[in-house]
Amino acid sequence: MRVKLSLGPVLYYWSKDKLLDFYDEVMSSSVEIVYLGETICSRRRLMRANDWLQLAQRLKDAGKEVVLSTLALIEAGSELSTARRICEQQEFLVEANDMGAVQMRSSNGAFVAGHSVNIYNHNTLDLLTGLGMKRWVMPVELSRDALGDILQQKTQPVETEVFAFGRLPLAYSARCYTARAHDLPKDDCEYRCLDYEDGLLLKTREDEKFLTLNGIQTQSSSVFNMIADLDNVRSIGVDVLRISPQSINTLQVIQYFADAIAGRCSAQEAQHRINVLVPTAACDGYWYGKPGMDQTTGDVA
Numbered sequence: 001m002r003v004k005l006s007l008g009p010v011l012y013y014w015s016k017d018k019l020l021d022f023y024d025e026v027m028s029s030s031v032e033i034v035y036l037g038e039t040i041c042s043r044r045r046l047m048r049a050n051d052w053l054q055l056a057q058r059l060k061d062a063g064k065e066v067v068l069s070t071l072a073l074i075e076a077g078s079e080l081s082t083a084r085r086i087c088e089q090q091e092f093l094v095e096a097n098d099m100g101a102v103q104m105r106s107s108n109g110a111f112v113a114g115h116s117v118n119i120y121n122h123n124t125l126d127l128l129t130g131l132g133m134k135r136w137v138m139p140v141e142l143s144r145d146a147l148g149d150i151l152q153q154k155t156q157p158v159e160t161e162v163f164a165f166g167r168l169p170l171a172y173s174a175r176c177y178t179a180r181a182h183d184l185p186k187d188d189c190e191y192r193c194l195d196y197e198d199g200l201l202l203k204t205r206e207d208e209k210f211l212t213l214n215g216i217q218t219q220s221s222s223v224f225n226m227i228a229d230l231d232n233v234r235s236i237g238v239d240v241l242r243i244s245p246q247s248i249n250t251l252q253v254i255q256y257f258a259d260a261i262a263g264r265c266s267a268q269e270a271q272h273r274i275n276v277l278v279p280t281a282a283c284d285g286y287w288y289g290k291p292g293m294d295q296t297t298g299d300v301a
Contacts, residue, residue, distance in 0.1 A: 001234045001235075001237070003230075003233060003234060003238060003239065003240070003241055003261050004032045004033060004239060004240045004241070005030055005031045005032060005033070005240070005241055005243065005254065005257055005258060005261070006031060006032070006033035006034070006035065006161060006240050006241070006242045006243070007026060007029075007031040007033070007034045007035065007242070007243055007245060007250075007254070008035050008163070008166070008242045008243065008244045008245065009035040009036060009037055009038075009039050009069040009095075009245075010022070010245045011039065011040060011166075011167075011169065011199075011214060011217065011219075011244060011245070012193065012196070012197055012198060012199060012214060012245075012247070013040075013041070013044045013046075013191065013193035013194050013196075013215070014194075014197060014247070015046060015194065016046040016047055016051070018197075018247075019046075019047060020055070022245070022250075023055055023058075023059065025251055026059070026064075026251075027058070027059060027062040027064070028062075029251055029254050029255070030254055030255060030257075030258035031064070031243065031254055032064065032065060033064065033065045033066075033067065033240060034059050034064045034065070034066055034067070035066075035067045035068075035069045035095055036052055036055060036056050036059070036066060036067070036068055036069065037052055037068050037069040037070065037086070037095075038069075038071065039069050039070065039071055039072050039097055039114075040071070040072070040214060040215050040216060040217050041071075041176070041193070041215045041216060042071060042076070042078065042079045042082065043189065043191070044191075044193065044215075049082065049085065052068070053089075053091075056068065056091075056092055057091075060092075065093070066092050066093070067092060067093045067094065067095045067112055068086050068089070068092045068093070068094050068095065069094075069095040069097060069114065070082075070083045070086055070087070070094065070095065070096055070097050070098070070101040071083060071097060071098070071101075072097040072098060072114070072116040072172050072217075073098065073172045073173075073174070073216060074098060074100055074101075075174060080100070083100065083101050083104060084104055086101075087101055087104035087105040087108055087111075088104070088108050090108070090109060093109075093110060093111065093112060093134065094109070094111045094112070095111070095112040095113075095114050095137075096111045096112070096113055096114065096117065097114040097116045097117065098116065098117065099117065102117065102128065102131065102133075105132070106131040106132045109132065110132050110133070110134040111132060111133055111134065112133070112134060112135045112136065112137065112161070113128055113133050113135075113136040113137065114137050115137040115138065115139050115140055115163060115169065116139075116169070116172065117136075117137075118139055119136055119138070119139065119150075120139065120142070120146075120150075121150060121153075122149075122150045122151075122153035122154045122155070125150060125154050125156075125158065126154055126155050126156050129154075129156040129157075129158045130156065133158060134158065134159060135158065135159035135160070135161055135239070135240065136158060136159075136160060136161065137161045137162070137163065137242065138160065138161070138162050138163070140163045140168045140169060140170070140224070140286060141170075141286050141292065142286070143286060143287060143288060143289035144229065144232055144233075144236060144287055144288065144289075145289055146289075147160070147162070147236060147238075148236045148237075151236060151237045159239040159240060160237060160238050160239050160240070161238070161239065161240035161241070161242055162226075162233065162238050162240070162241055162242065163224065163242050163244065164224075164225070164226050164227065164241035164242055164243060164257070165223070165224060165225050165226075165227070165241075165242075165243045165244060165253055165257070165274070166223060166224060166242075166243065166244025166245070166246060167198070167199065167212050167219040167220050167221070167222075167223055167224070167244065167246075168219060168220040168222075168224045168283075168286070168292060169217060169219055169244075170211075170217075170218045170219060170220060170292075171217070171218040172216055172217055172218075173216050173218070174216065175216065176189055176215050176216050177200075177213040177215070177216070177218065178192050178193050178196065178200055178213050178214070178215050179192060179215075181200060181213060193214070193215050196213075196214075197247035198212070198246055198247050198279070199212035199213055199214040199219055200212065200213040200214070201213075201221060201280075202221065209221040209222070209280055209281070220283065220292060220293070221280055221281075222280055222281045222282060222283035222293055222295075223246075223278040223279075223280055223281070223282055223283070224282075224283055224284060224286075224287075225271060225274050225275060225278070225282050225283075225284060226284045226287045227241075227256070227257055227260055227267050227270050227271050227274065228267050228268050228270075228271040228284070228297040229267070229284075229287065229297065230260055230261065230267040231267070241257065241261075243257060246278075248277075248279075249277040249278075252274075252277060253274050253277060256270040256273050256274050257270065257274075268297075271297065281295065282295055283295050284296050284297055
């Protein structure tokens with residue numbers, strides 16, 4: 001089975017120049033699907049709606065399938081209006097990251113259900129497929145066995161995408177943790193997220209890396225990497241592997257994933273090469289039904 005590569009939306013707050021330079025490189029990369037847009041915080045406005053649409057068109061012209069992503073947590077009327085504008089346009093597919101966006105998009109065209117929609121069983125999968133869902137992204141805390149059970153029991157055809165690389169998105173809150181870390185209110189945060197291109201690392205009192213703060217989002221401190229299990233990914237029926245952008249080495253990670261999928265190197269070798277590039281420890285526990293921080297598969301030298 002042929003597995004595609006996707007590039008998820010940038011989850012962090014990068015400068016406009018860094019973001020545009022990054023996607024200039026992505027245009028010639030091996031990813032086939034690119035997700036664009038702000039999914040974390042509506043105060044991150046260095047890229048306006050027209051900027052995202054222009055970038056989407058450039059990526060489409062470069063041969064990429066472009067998907068526009070919505071916020072995972074909508075709290076204000078202005079955020080709802082932005083989501084509606086994304087969902088009503090017809091040029092690009094939409095990744096709906098909450099049920100409000102699912103409802104808006106279901107009457108306007110096909111959509112992708114992001115991991116934060118929380119599809120945990122085949123009944124929900126079938127229901128959303130009937131509403132126009134083309135592809136779904138498995139919640140990151142599910143295991144490959146749970147995924148296999150869902151796919152065996154589903155009754156309608158739908159593409160399956162799995163978060164395969166990056167800091168795991170674990171939770172969302174109405175509170176901005178990055179602002180709070182600087183004793184600032186959420187509505188006057190001074191845009192401190194700009195200071196942390198891969199989020200703000202949180203440690204325990206024992207000085208152990210524990211979580212990563214990214215505005216209202218909580219992520220893992222370890223970087224998830226499950227390329228070593230590529231054979232099972234194929235046998236289960238996964239269609240797309242998602243790489244979540246990091247501030248450095250993302251293009252190299254994409255290439256190693258592509259090399260493993262094409263058979264130019266083993267999946268275990270790709271895992272080792274990628275784990276060398278990540279700035280913190282690697283993990284893959286959730287995929288194997290174990291604690292998320294665990295590193296289950298062994299590295300090769």
